[in-house]
Amino acid sequence: MTTLAITGGQVLLPDITVTRADVLIDQDDGEILEIGDDLAADADETLDAADSLVTPGFVNGHCHVAMTLLRGYADDKPLDAWLREDIWPVEAELTADTVRAGTELGALEMIKSGTTAFADMYFFVPTIAEAVADAGLRARLGHGVISVAKDADAAREDAREGLEVAAEIDGMADGRIASAFMPHSLTTVDGEYLEEFVPQARDLGVPIHYHANETEDEVVPIVEEEGVRPLAYAAEKGMLEDGDFVAHGVHVDESEIGLLAEAGTSVIHCPASNMKLASGMAPVQRMREAGVTVGLGTDGAASNNDLSMLDEARDAAMIGKLAADDASAVPAEAVVEMMTRGSAEAIGLDTGRLEEGAPADLAVIDLEEPHLTPRHDLVSHLAYAAAAADVRHTVCDGQVLMRDREVLTLEEDAVRARASEAAETLVTAAEE
Ligand SMILES: CSC[C@H]1O[C@@H](n2cnc3c(O)ncnc32)[C@H](O)[C@@H]1O
Numbered sequence: 093m094t095t096l097a098i099t100g101g102q103v104l105l106p107d108i109t110v111t112r113a114d115v116l117i118d119q120d121d122g123e124i125l126e127i128g129d130d131l132a133a134d135a136d137e138t139l140d141a142a143d144s145l146v147t148p149g150f151v152n153g154h155c156h157v158a159m160t161l162l163r164g165y166a167d168d169k170p171l172d173a174w175l176r177e178d179i180w181p182v183e184a185e186l187t188a189d190t191v192r193a194g195t196e197l198g199a200l201e202m203i204k205s206g207t208t209a210f211a212d213m214y215f216f217v218p219t220i221a222e223a224v225a226d227a228g229l230r231a232r233l234g235h236g237v238i239s240v241a242k243d244a245d246a247a248r249e250d251a252r253e254g255l256e257v258a259a260e261i262d263g264m265a266d267g268r269i270a271s272a273f274m275p276h277s278l279t280t281v282d283g284e285y286l287e288e289f290v291p292q293a294r295d296l297g298v299p300i301h302y303h304a305n306e307t308e309d310e311v312v313p314i315v316e317e318e319g320v321r322p323l324a325y326a327a328e329k330g331m332l333e334d335g336d337f338v339a340h341g342v343h344v345d346e347s348e349i350g351l352l353a354e355a356g357t358s359v360i361h362c363p364a365s366n367m368k369l370a371s372g373m374a375p376v377q378r379m380r381e382a383g384v385t386v387g388l389g390t391d392g393a394a395s396n397n398d399l400s401m402l403d404e405a406r407d408a409a410m411i412g413k414l415a416a417d418d419a420s421a422v423p424a425e426a427v428v429e430m431m432t433r434g435s436a437e438a439i440g441l442d443t444g445r446l447e448e449g450a451p452a453d454l455a456v457i458d459l460e461e462p463h464l465t466p467r468h469d470l471v472s473h474l475a476y477a478a479a480a481a482d483v484r485h486t487v488c489d490g491q492v493l494m495r496d497r498e499v500l501t502l503e504e505d506a507v508r509a510r511a512s513e514a515a516e517t518l519v520t521a522a523e524e
């Protein structure tokens with residue numbers, strides 16, 4: 093057995109308390125062996141965590157990782173115009189090569205900001221899976237299915253690809269990669285395709301993930317055409333079951349919150365994207381009080397504009413208070429839970445907690461910074477004050493992905509150069 097000890101740190105435990113301890117890891121199994129005192133002596137390798145906080149690796153519950161290529165490409169528009177006028181035309185020019193470059197850039201950014209697992213909906217998913225496997229991260233991936241503006245054959249082919257990809261990649265990278273069936277949203281995939289393909293996804297045993305209730309513009313047509321709220325419609329289509337997870341859940345009413353809680357379908361809250369696209373404020377406090385599992389996600393880098401879960405945590409706490417008109421709503425403990433165990437449970441990956449027997453996915457945050465001084469409350473610092481640049485080390489599945497701010501699984505300069513070139517190629521192709 094090869095072991096790794098994280099020594100001298102303060103450790104964030106599953107009950108969101110912090111204790112002084114070392115963490116001993118079995119690198120062969122990728123599991124935490126022990127959390128306790130003086131564990132360095134027996135370890136083959138150590139990572140110094142003095143003056144640092146050892147947290148579970150952050151879990152980004154909803155992303156479009158290769159959209160790093162479109163960071164800063166189109167800003168300051170609402171969702172529908174942004175997608176139709178800017179994003180979808182350029183995404184039509186994506187290739188496996190450009191998606192690989194964008195995924196590597198996103199993986200680099202995630203590792204540098206302490207994220208060890210994420211859920212992702214995009215195109216060229218087998219290529220994304222390979223890049224994720226090589227970067228050493230954990231992910232649940234799926235092909236984003238869209239039927240609008242396609243003829244029936246093309247729409248059915250796209251949905252079939254969603255299922256085939258889910259079957260192909262599930263379990264890749266020694267189980268670090270899982271899959272899901274991912275219809276883009278309830279308004280961009282026609283009901284007939286949901287009726288045909290959702291049961292097939294159930295047969296495959298994968299969860300369903302989709303954008304839901306993100307804007308009012310998405311709610312109104314479903315109410316008008318189907319006579320029910322979107323999540324009641326989703327339930328009718330068999331898309332609201334235990335293990336399923338929706339992105340956004342901004343415009344949900346009490347009846348829909350009840351449906352989510354009853355079904356065991358989770359919500360991934362994406363506060364930065366919701367603010368930037370002016371989509372609205374999700375009722376996070378109400379959903380949590382009703383028993384809905386709420387995770388946190390960045391959405392793509394084109395609507396955020398970064399993939400830092402630490403930024404997302406602060407945004408979630410701030411907007412959660414504003415939405416509830418209550419400064420005690422969505423407190424630090426809640427967002428720290430949401431960015432770790434909450435997202436992990438929502439997307440169905442076994443991670444997000446530091447305890448014996450848990451997967452060894454963690455981040456070490458350097459506390460020796462002016463903005464993290466003094467140290468009254470490290471949970472408060474994680475929610476409100478820590479930033480991506482404070483992450484010193486990142487470990488996933490027992491493997492060190494970043495040591496002393498140097499990423500070991502990706503060559504940073506080369507990744508940035510390839511991504512810049514791919515972004516240029518993509519935008520040029522879209523303009524021709
Ligand atoms: C079909 S793959 C995923 C698809 O989703 C688009 N997208 C990015 N951000 C959002 C968002 O906030 N709401 C809805 N759709 C979004 C992305 O550009 C891809 O086309």
Ligand SMILES: [Zn+2]
Pocket residue numbers: 154155156303339391392
């Ligand atoms: Zn999204």
